[in-house]
Structures are given as C-alpha cells and as structure tokens.
Amino acid sequence: MKPLVSIRGLCKSFGDIEVLHDVDLDIHHGEVVVVVGPSGSGKSTLCRCVNRLEQIDSGTITLDGEPLPAEGKRLAQLRADVGMVFQSFNLFAHRTILDNVTLGPVKVRGMPVREAETEARRLLDRVGVGDQAGKLPAELSGGQQQRVAIARALAMSPKLVLFDEPTSALDPEMVHEVLDVMTSLAADGTTMVVVTHEMGFARKAANRVVFMSDGRIAEQGTPEEFFDRTSTERARDFLSKVL
Ligand code: ADP
Ligand code: MG
Numbered sequence: 260m261k262p263l264v265s266i267r268g269l270c271k272s273f274g275d276i277e278v279l280h281d282v283d284l285d286i287h288h289g290e291v292v293v294v295v296g297p298s299g300s301g302k303s304t305l306c307r308c309v310n311r312l313e314q315i316d317s318g319t320i321t322l323d324g325e326p327l328p329a330e331g332k333r334l335a336q337l338r339a340d341v342g343m344v345f346q347s348f349n350l351f352a353h354r355t356i357l358d359n360v361t362l363g364p365v366k367v368r369g370m371p372v373r374e375a376e377t378e379a380r381r382l383l384d385r386v387g388v389g390d391q392a393g394k395l396p397a398e399l400s401g402g403q404q405q406r407v408a409i410a411r412a413l414a415m416s417p418k419l420v421l422f423d424e425p426t427s428a429l430d431p432e433m434v435h436e437v438l439d440v441m442t443s444l445a446a447d448g449t450t451m452v453v454v455t456h457e458m459g460f461a462r463k464a465a466n467r468v469v470f471m472s473d474g475r476i477a478e479q480g481t482p483e484e485f486f487d488r489t490s491t492e493r494a495r496d497f498l499s500k501v502l
Contacts, residue, residue: 262286263288264285264286265286266285266320267283267320267321268281268319269318270318271301277474278301278474279304279308280473281318283476291467292465292466292467293467293469294454296470296472297497300472300473300474302454303424306343306421306452311329311334311338312343314329322337325337340417341418342412342415342420343420343421343422344408346427350396350404350408350411352395354395355395356396356399357379357392357393359407359411360382360411361414364379383410388406388410391407405437409441418450420450422453425437425453426455427456441453446464456501458486458502463482465481465482466481477491477494478493486498
C-alpha cells in the first residue's frame with residue numbers, strides 16, 4: 260500500500276542555516292512514528308513542513324498521493340486533513356471548550372452546528388473531559404486543556420495527527436493522562452507522528468522510532484531495534500542522556 264505521507268529530499272533553511280538536510284520519510288496508514296532527538300535537531304521544523312506551517316526550500320511532501328502545493332485553496336484543504344497538537348495547547352482562550360472543538364468542523368468543513376456539537380461531545384467524552392464542555396480553557400488544568408486540543412484535532416477527521424512535544428509543558432502528574440489518550444488513539448489505528456522525550460511512550464506505542472540529529476534522520480527502526488540495538492554513536496549518546 261502506498262504511504263499516507265511521503266517526504267522526499269526535504270531541505271529547509273532559516274537564513275543561512277540549513278535546518279533540514281535532504282530528509283526522506285514515509286508514513287504509512289495507521290502507523291505511529293515517534294520522532295526523537297536532541298533539541299534543535301529539526302523535529303518541530305519537520306512537523307511544521309508536513310502541514311506547511313513552514314514553506315520548504317526543496318523536495319516534495321505528498322499527502323495521500325497528492326503533492327502539497329506551496330499555497331492556495333487546495334493547500335488549505337489538504338492541511339485540514341493534518342491535525343496538529345502543540346506543546347502549548349493553543350486553544351482559543353475566549354471560547355468554550357465545546358466551541359474550541361466545533362469551530363473547525365463548522366467553519367472549515369461546513370458541518371452543521373448540531374452535528375458538530377454531537378461529535379464534539381463524543382470526542383470530549385473520549386478524551387475524558389466531557390463534563391468540561393461549557394468552561395473556558397483557563398478553567399481547566401494543563402492536562403485537560405491538552406486533551407481538549409487532541410479532541411479538537413480529531414474533530415476534523417484528520418488523516419494524520421502530528422504531536423509536537425504534547426506533554427513537555429505539563430506538570431509531571433498530568434503527563435500520563437495525555438499519554439494514555441495518545442496510546443488509546445494509537446491502538447485504534449490513528450496515523451500519528453509524535454515528537455516526544457517520553458521514551459516509555461515511544462517504546463510502548465511506536466511502530467517506528469525516527470532519531471533526528473543535526474537536521475537529518477540519523478537512525479530509525481522498531482522500538483526494539485532503536486532502544487535495544489542502537490546502531491549510531493549519536494543515538495547512543497542521546498539515549499544515555501534521556502533514559
Ligand atoms: P527541535 O524541534 O528538534 O528542537 P527545531 O525544528 O525547532 O528543532 O529547530 C531546528 C533549528 O532551526 C534550530 O537551530 C532552531 O534554532 C532553528 N529554527 C527553528 N525555527 C526557526 C525560525 N522560525 N527562524 C530561525 N531559526 C529557526
Ligand atoms: Mg521542537
């Protein structure tokens with residue numbers, strides 16, 4: 260089966276600094292790819308290129324067989340199929356939890372409000388915050404807000420969800436509640452790319468671990484291969500610091 264996302268020869272610079280060097284990566288339907296690597300290695304930039312929050316300098320990114328265009332209406336349509344969950348939640352502060360989850364489907368997908376609300380309540384229940392629907396984001400804990408952000412991403416029925424360090428801003432006691440939701444999504448066949456330093460999650464939930472170093476994929480493999488039979492010095496060095 261052809262991959263859901265196919266990245267070929269991706270290069271990206273900021274000014275004179277090349278941040279991604281000739282990256283090739285395929286993500287298959289239903290696959291959970293965990294991306295790890297030192298700070299500054301290009302993990303966030305890679306995610307941002309996949310949904311074109313960043314323009315790319317060269318290479319191609321194909322989503323479900325269709326190359327992402329540089330701009331325009333079709334790009335907006337394709338981007339709507341890629342959910343993104345950020346470290347900082349990014350909920351709309353002045354909208355209720357329910358509105359946060361329904362706005363995308365109503366405004367971008369043209370879904371009737373009643374239908375979007377029914378679906379939003381189902382998703383909020385699924386991530387364990389169904390009873391918070393009428394509140395504002397600031398009334399929720401960080402872990403609850405991040406679970407709302409996940410529900411919001413899912414409400415668009417994305418083909419792929421990108422998670423960029425979704426638990427890094429959370430107090431330690433809230434990390435597991437977010438990882439539990441992500442583990443359940445992974446088990447349900449959601450196609451996911453997860454940038455994280457949570458190596459326990461990587462080992463348990465990943466189909467494949469991708470290790471980035473200096474803007475390149477330095478090593479990749481199954482969790483067993485990556486953690487138990489690490490092949491590069493750089494990855495060994497990284498793991499010695501995070502495990
Ligand atoms: P990671 O997520 O692995 O920590 P990033 O993708 O955020 O790495 O960053 C990779 C490199 O690109 C870093 O050197 C960072 O400083 C640089 N970078 C990221 N975004 C920008 C930007 N908008 N402008 C300039 N440099 C950037
Ligand atoms: Mg980052």
